[in-house]
Amino acid sequence: MTNKNTPDDKNKRDFLQVSTYALGAVGAASFVWPLINQMNPAADTLALASTEVDLEQLEEGQAITVTWRGKPVFIRHRTKEEIASAKDQLLDGLRDPQTDDERVQNEKYIVLVGVCTHLGCVPLGQKSGDVKGEYGGWFCPCHGSHYDHSGRIRKGPAPTNLEIPQYSFLSDTLIKIG
Amino acid sequence: MSKPKFKNPVVNWIDYRLPIFTFMNHELNEYPTPKNLNYFWNFGSLAGITLVIMIVTGIVLSMNYTAHIDYAFDSVERIMRDVNHGWLLRYIHMNGASFFFIVVYIHIFRGLYYGSYKAPREILWILGVLILLLMMATAFMGYVLPWGQMSFWGATVITNLFSAIPLVGESIVTWLWGGFSVDNPTLNRFFSLHFVLPFVIVGVVILHLVALHRFGSNNPIGIDVKGKQDTIPFHPYYTIKDLFGLSVFATIFAAAVFFFPNFMGHPDNYIPANPMVTPAHIVPEWYFLPFYAILRAIPDKLGGVLFMFGAIMVLFVLPWLDKSSVRSSQFRPLYKLFFWFLVIDCIALGYLGAMPAEGIYVVLSRLATAYYFFHFLIILPLLPKIESTRPLPVSISTPIITTSSNASTVMAMREKK
Numbered sequence: 001m002t003n004k005n006t007p008d009d010k011n012k013r014d015f016l017q018v019s020t021y022a023l024g025a026v027g028a029a030s031f032v033w034p035l036i037n038q039m040n041p042a043a044d045t046l047a048l049a050s051t052e053v054d055l056e057q058l059e060e061g062q063a064i065t066v067t068w069r070g071k072p073v074f075i076r077h078r079t080k081e082e083i084a085s086a087k088d089q090l091l092d093g094l095r096d097p098q099t100d101d102e103r104v105q106n107e108k109y110i111v112l113v114g115v116c117t118h119l120g121c122v123p124l125g126q127k128s129g130d131v132k133g134e135y136g137g138w139f140c141p142c143h144g145s146h147y148d149h150s151g152r153i154r155k156g157p158a159p160t161n162l163e164i165p166q167y168s169f170l171s172d173t174l175i176k177i178g
Numbered sequence: 179m180s181k182p183k184f185k186n187p188v189v190n191w192i193d194y195r196l197p198i199f200t201f202m203n204h205e206l207n208e209y210p211t212p213k214n215l216n217y218f219w220n221f222g223s224l225a226g227i228t229l230v231i232m233i234v235t236g237i238v239l240s241m242n243y244t245a246h247i248d249y250a251f252d253s254v255e256r257i258m259r260d261v262n263h264g265w266l267l268r269y270i271h272m273n274g275a276s277f278f279f280i281v282v283y284i285h286i287f288r289g290l291y292y293g294s295y296k297a298p299r300e301i302l303w304i305l306g307v308l309i310l311l312l313m314m315a316t317a318f319m320g321y322v323l324p325w326g327q328m329s330f331w332g333a334t335v336i337t338n339l340f341s342a343i344p345l346v347g348e349s350i351v352t353w354l355w356g357g358f359s360v361d362n363p364t365l366n367r368f369f370s371l372h373f374v375l376p377f378v379i380v381g382v383v384i385l386h387l388v389a390l391h392r393f394g395s396n397n398p399i400g401i402d403v404k405g406k407q408d409t410i411p412f413h414p415y416y417t418i419k420d421l422f423g424l425s426v427f428a429t430i431f432a433a434a435v436f437f438f439p440n441f442m443g444h445p446d447n448y449i450p451a452n453p454m455v456t457p458a459h460i461v462p463e464w465y466f467l468p469f470y471a472i473l474r475a476i477p478d479k480l481g482g483v484l485f486m487f488g489a490i491m492v493l494f495v496l497p498w499l500d501k502s503s504v505r506s507s508q509f510r511p512l513y514k515l516f517f518w519f520l521v522i523d524c525i526a527l528g529y530l531g532a533m534p535a536e537g538i539y540v541v542l543s544r545l546a547t548a549y550y551f552f553h554f555l556i557i558l559p560l561l562p563k564i565e566s567t568r569p570l571p572v573s574i575s576t577p578i579i580t581t582s583s584n585a586s587t588v589m590a591m592r593e594k595k
Contacts, residue, residue, distance in 0.1 A: 033263075034262070034263030034266050034267055035234060035235075035238050035267070037262040037263055038238050038241065038242065038261055038262050038263055038264060038267060039238075039241065040262050042242075042256065042260040042261045042262060042264070043259070043260035043261075043262075044256060044259075044260040045260075
């Protein structure tokens with residue numbers, strides 16, 4: 001018989017203790033993960049994550065708002081003057097410098113997530129009677145952020161330009177958002 | 179001034195102002211526990227852990243559930259199909275209810291076998307019966323929430339029990355329903371109560387533990403702890419034993435959740451509730467079956483309800499029905515026999531509750547019901563008068579330390595007398 005307190009015996013017990021704790025931690029984590037993950041978007045929510053929009057009826061100068069993932073998406077058919085003013089804008093002095101080309105796939109249509117990057121309000125400017133702000137694009141009534149024809153932040157507290165959603169043109173006038 | 183007790187100075191600083199660490203050390207670490215507890219003493223901690231599992235899974239399920247008659251069934255199906263791990267969480271919660279009752283019923287029969295309800299543990303026992311009642315109410319209301327056929331008709335039948343009350347019965351049922359049948363208001367209030375009652379249970383469980391720690395656990399021999407030599411510290415001896423029991427329990431629980439998740443349920447509850455059609459064979463969940471059998475055994479509406487509730491009420495007064503001063507069945511040969519008769523009777527009632535209420539089943543239900551009350555109301559009070567109990571050991575340590583022979587134990591005990 002070996003002595004109960006030999007270093008070998010102590011090593012064996014330490015190993016057993018550490019491996020028990022480790023296995024217990026793995027077990028606990030694997031039980032906790034479903035509790036956390038259930039709050040992530042469910043399969044049916046993810047299935048609603050793309051929206052198709054037909055732009056055929058959208059005349060120059062008009063805008064429509066569609067819902068994508070529970071958020072408004074602004075689509076504006078820009079006039080020639082609006083496109084020109086968006087393109088001619090110098091990047092110097094922009095808070096979040098981006099050229100208009102970087103922000104559109106087809107320069108006629110600007111597609112934006114209609115959520116102010118400041119604190120999440122929906123800016124005005126989609127309807128003909130709306131206040132469009134000092135730069136003619138959109139104006140957020142909550143804290144006074146002004147966006148230009150390209151949806152770039154020009155004045156007010158918002159830190160970045162209006163977000164561009166992932167989208168693609170399925171044909172000349174049919175786009176798929178998401 | 180208490181002197182510092184912990185190595186960590188921060189722990190000491192907090193403990194001096196808020197003695198939470200002293201409390202935990204006292205109740206969970208050094209807490210002296212009889213050294214002869216067997217595995218039946220695992221079921222208290224198992225019940226506590228199951229309660230926590232039920233509350234945790236219940237809270238996350240409620241995040242995905244809609245308490246409205248038009249959406250409830252679909253929202254549960256959405257949990258099963260679309261919500262991440264929703265099927266797992268619901269199956270844990272659903273089977274957890276059954277396992278909670280399995281654990282608690284074993285815990286209760288443990289108490290009956292070893293006389294754990296006797297002085298000075300009467301309030302501990304009464305709080306336990308109160309927890310059982312709260313569990314039954316919670317489980318019943320939870321079963322209504324998926325709004326399947328069994329949910330709806332179970333709710334209808336159980337709430338109609340109250341219509342048996344003379345004069346005010348109908349008004350009480352209308353009040354419970356919030357209308358003239360089980361409908362949306364009923365579902366909403368059941369959801370609210372199903373959410374809050376588990377926290378009431380936690381409160382009563384805390385009182386149960388306070389009462390337990392006043393005199394400590396009973397033990398298989400049923401005699402009081404005589405001194406330090408009869409106890410061992412709770413940690414590590416019983417923490418490790420409880421953990422081992424928990425791992426066995428969790429294995430069986432997981433097997434049910436992953437391989438037989440619907441074994442203890444009814445397929446009819448996967449049919450959306452239809453107030454126009456009652457399922458052909460309506461039975462409650464298995465853990466209510468013995469009580470359901472008693473309800474149906476009495477050929478009178480009010481009588482059936484009274485006997486059914488009486489079956490639990492009799493447990494409240496059990497400490498005063500059993501007058502024997504000997505706790506453990508090990509030293510009560512007759513009580514031990516009748517204990518097993520009671521176990522068989524309860525299983526028989528459970529079986530009969532699941533059978534249709536016709537023919538021989540009715541007769542057997544009546545016999546089994548009669549025996550249940552006969553056990554508590556006649557046998558237990560009379561037993562001490564005719565039973566000759568076996569001699570008790572001097573202390574918990576004595577029969578363990580004195581291994582030479584049983585005779586010497588008995589001799590030692592006789593000398594003391």
